[in-house]
Amino acid sequence: MTDTRRWFWLGGVVLLCLFVWLLHAILTPFLVALLLAYMGDPLADRLEKLKMSRTLSVVTVFVLFTLIFMGLLLVLVPMLAKQLYRLYELAPQILDWLQHTALPWTQAKLGLADGFWKFDKVKAAISEHMGQTGDIVGIVLAQATTSTLALIGWLTNLVLIPVVCFYLLRDWDVMMAKVRSLLPRHREKKIVALADECHEVLGAFIRGQLLVMVALGVIYAAGLMLVGLELGLLIGVIAGLAAIVPYMGFVIGIGSAILAGFFQFGGDLYPMLGIVAVFMVGQALEGMVLTPLLVGDRIGLHPVAVIFAILAGGELFGFTGILLALPVAAVIMVLVRHVHDLYKDSDIYGGMEDPEL
Known part of the structure; x- marks a missing residue:
């Protein structure tokens, strides 16, 4: 690629970013x-x-x-x-339970000093905020x-x-x-091949992962409601939405459900086992049925790439950046893969010896 072409493409990328930032x-x-x-x-x-x-x-x-x-x-x-x-x-009852039951038990087990949590100030701030909203x-x-x-x-x-x-x-x-x-005629096939790879990544993630999120949300919400958890629907929906990043929905969901279960059931064994069973079944179905069926063996975005892309997009361009994050991340991932392949096929990686050395 000549210097003129490099500057042309670089200028196009800069103008595109400026366009997104302004509008x-x-x-x-x-x-x-x-x-x-x-x-x-x-x-x-x-x-x-x-x-x-x-x-x-x-x-x-x-x-x-x-x-x-x-x-x-x-x-x-x-x-x-x-x-x-x-x-x-x-919420006020949950705060009281944390203050008088959960935190004292944790404090006794860990040998922490009295007043370590300063929970009265936290409770007052939360209560004041809730009163205003x-x-x-x-x-x-x-x-x-x-x-x-x-x-x-x-x-x-x-x-x-x-x-x-x-x-x-x-x-x-x-x-x-x-x-x-x-498209430039001499580059059409190469560009179309790259676009097809980007489409494959986006299709696997957007269409496949979104369907997985919906299915997990339904499984978690239905299971928790059957167990009798009062906030089962809310926790199930949140866990399904968090499943946009693999395993994050499971961690957030089971943590929230166990906490709500302790507060509602008082540590009763059978409901707590039911909550754990719901998430175990959901995780098993995701790994053995949902992901193979809805996403298949197509290459998706790495969870770390998803988290970084969403946070970076939101920081740079707000909600618009969040919407653009995954497509841009997919394109970058495909380009990085091809740069990696070019590097592996290059003389730099191949190790051609310089006769002067």
């Missing part, structure tokens, strides 16, 4: 719509193979997404709201309506997502074909 506040609905279109395109392609037109296929996928969203909104959200309110009601809905509405323009912008973004998603999904194949036609 990140308005990019969120477009990126969410792009993500939904990316996830829905394979289903639309399958419907097209059944002799349906592209528009009818997109309408079918769009209606399916809408029904799923409305179902979650009408069924899951009210149930979660009730459990969040219940958690708010139980009692009416959560009222605070959210107040913040949303402080500026009419902000409220209008928020509603506009909400409406933009399905509109942009529909048009992207309908014209997805056409846009991909136009992008491919603009």
Whole structure:
């Protein structure tokens, strides 16, 4: 690659980053719509193979997404709201239990000095904060309506997502074909091969891992509710969402569930064994059924890469950066793999001896 080309590509990357940084506040609905279109395109392609037109296929996928969203909104959200309110009601009791039962027991076992925890100050700070945030809905509405323009912008973004998603999904194949036609002819095959690898990584992670997250959330929530855990649905959903990073959902979920179980059941053996059994079964199903079936043997992103990409994206560009984090990480991972292969095939790694040495 000549110096001119290097500067051209470097300038393009810098301009792209500057573009994202300047417009990140308005990019969120477009990126969410792009993500939904990316996830829905394979289903639309399958419907097209059944002799349906592209528009009818997109309408079918769009209606399916809408029904799923409305179902979650009408069924899951009210149930979660009730459990969040219940958690708010139980918070003072949980603090008292920690202060008078859990922490003294830990202090006695570890031989810590009296007043080591300074829990009275922590409890006072938490109670004061909770007292100020009692009416959560009222605070959210107040913040949303402080500026009419902000409220209008928020509603506009909400409406933009399905509109942009529909048009992207309908014209997805056409846009991909136009992008491919603009590629340099002598580099087309190489660029398409790299893009296919990025697509494989993203497909394995976004489509596969998201389905695994949903399945684990259902398994954990249903199991904990069957055990009788009062906050089972809330903990199951949180554990499912945390499963975006392998094993993180299991650790967060079982830790939260055991803590809630100790508080609710008072250390009764059978409910606690039931809680542990729920997460053991979920972990076994993930390893033996869910991941092989939904993700397969395709190469996914390393958990450390996922954590770093999400944190770095959020720090640099806020929520927009979080949405861009995984695609960018997938591209970087594919490029790093090819640079590694080029290095292994190079004379530097091969060890050709310099006759002057």
